[in-house]
Amino acid sequence: MLIINVVTHTPTLLSEAKALAAELQLPYSNSIEQTGYSLILTPDHLCLQHNTSKSLPLKIDFLAGKSAYRRQHASLKREALARAMGLKNNTHPKIVDATAGLGRDSFILAGLGFEVTMLERSPIIQALLADGIRRAIADPIVSNIAKRLHLISTDAKTWLTELPATERPEIIYIDPMFPTRTKSALVKKDMQIFHDIVGEDPDADSLLPLALTCATKRVVVKRPRLAPHLANMTPSFSQTGTSCRFDVYLKTK
Template identity: 50%
Template sequence: MVAEPAELSPLLENLAENLGLSVTPAGEAESDLMLVRTRERLELRQGGPKPPGPVFVDFVAGKSAHRRKFGGGRGQPLAKAIGLKKGLTPTVLDATAGLGRDAFVLATLGCEVTLVERSPIIAALLEDGLRRAGDDPETAEIIQRMSLVQSDTTVYLDSLQGEARPQVIYMDPMYPHREKSALVKKEMRLFREIVGEDVDSAILLEAARRCAVARVVVKRPARAEHVGDQKPGFSIESPNTRYDVYVKQALN
C-alpha cells in the first residue's frame, strides 16, 4: 500500500501502478507494509501492534553524517578493500545498494558510485534520499558522484560492456537469517518482507566477477562462510565484519 498526505508524486504513482498497489490517504492507511510520503521524506512502515519505527534513507544526518565526519577516511577497512589509496580512486558499482550507506561512504571518499537495487520499493526510498541530500549544501557535491539504477543486478551486470564496466564491484548480501528476530535490525526485517531471503548471492558473485575490471569486494559477517564457497584472493577483517576481495587485475 502507498499512503500520501496530499497529491501522489509521479515516482510513487508509477510504483503503485507497476506493482498494483492501492493508494490511501496517510491517516486512513491500514496495511502490513506501507510506503508513506510525509512532508519531509518517503518512509517504509510496518503496520500491526507495536510496529518498528519507519525505515527511510538519510544521507544528511544520523549514521551517514557520523561516518562522513568520523569514519576514518581512506584508512577504514571498507576503503582498503575497495583499493582506495593516495592517487587511486576507482569507479565502483554497488550491486546490492539497499539503503546506500556504504555507497555514500565511498562517494564521500571521492569514488564515482553506481547504486543498483532490484527492489523498486527500496529503490524509491533511495531515490528520495538522494534527492533530499542533493538539496543539502553539506552533501550535494557527494551526491553528484552517486547514480541509481533500478534493475535485476545480474542482468544489468551482464549488459555492461567496454568502458561501462566498473573497476570495482561491491556486494553486501543480506546476512544469514537468525532465529531470534529481535536481534535483526528493523530494516532487515522489512527487507525480507519485500524481497524474501537472499538465495542468489553466489550467482550474483559470479556475474560480478565476470563484469568487474579489477576486483570484487564482498562484505560478510566476520565468521560467515564465503559466498558460494568461492575463496577470495584475500580478506580484510574488522571486529564484526570481513571484506572478501576477489582480484582480477591490479588497480591503476
C-alpha cells in the same frame, strides 16, 4: 505476498503520491489500512511503515544517524571498505555497488570522493533510495557527495550481463542479505522492515562469479565476520573487522 499501499496526508503531494503508486504498481490509499505496510510520502521524506507493528519506519536519510557520523569521520585509512577496495587519493576507479540496499556503503565511498554506480532490484527500496538521494542533493551540506551516487533500478545480474566490455568497472562491491538464524531475533529494530521487504537474496552465490568476469581489478564481498565465503569461493585475502569481514577477490591478468 506483502500488501503495500502508497499514502500521503499532505494535499499538495497527492498527485506525486499517486504517480509513485502508479510507477510501483501499488494501490493508492487515503488512509493507513488495518493490515500490511504503507509507503508514506511526507514533505520531509518517503518512508515505509508497518501498519500494526511497532517496528521503526524505514526511510533513507543521509544527513542523520550512522551516515552522518561516518561522513564526518571517514578517511581512506579508517574505512575498512576503502582499504578492501584498495582506494587511493586522486584516482577515479569506476565502482559498481551491485547490492545498493540502504545506500550506506555507497554514501561512504561517495563521501571519500568516488563516483558510485548503485544497482538495486527491489522497487520499494529503490524508491526509498531515490528519495534519500534526491533530498541529499537538495541539501547544501551533502549535495556534492550525493551527486556522486548514480542509482539504477535493476537486477545486478541482468545489468552486468548486458554491460558492454568497454564499460566494465574496475571494482564491483557485493553485500547481499545474510540469512538470520532465527526468524527476526537477530535483526535490529530499525532493520526489521528492510528484511521483511527484501528477504534473503537466495541467489547471492551466482552474483560473485559473474562479478568476477566483469570487474577489471577486484570484487569485494561483505560478509558477517564468521560466515562462510560467498559461493564457497576462496578470496585472495580477507579483512576482518569487529562486526563484518571483507573478502577481496583480485583479478589476475
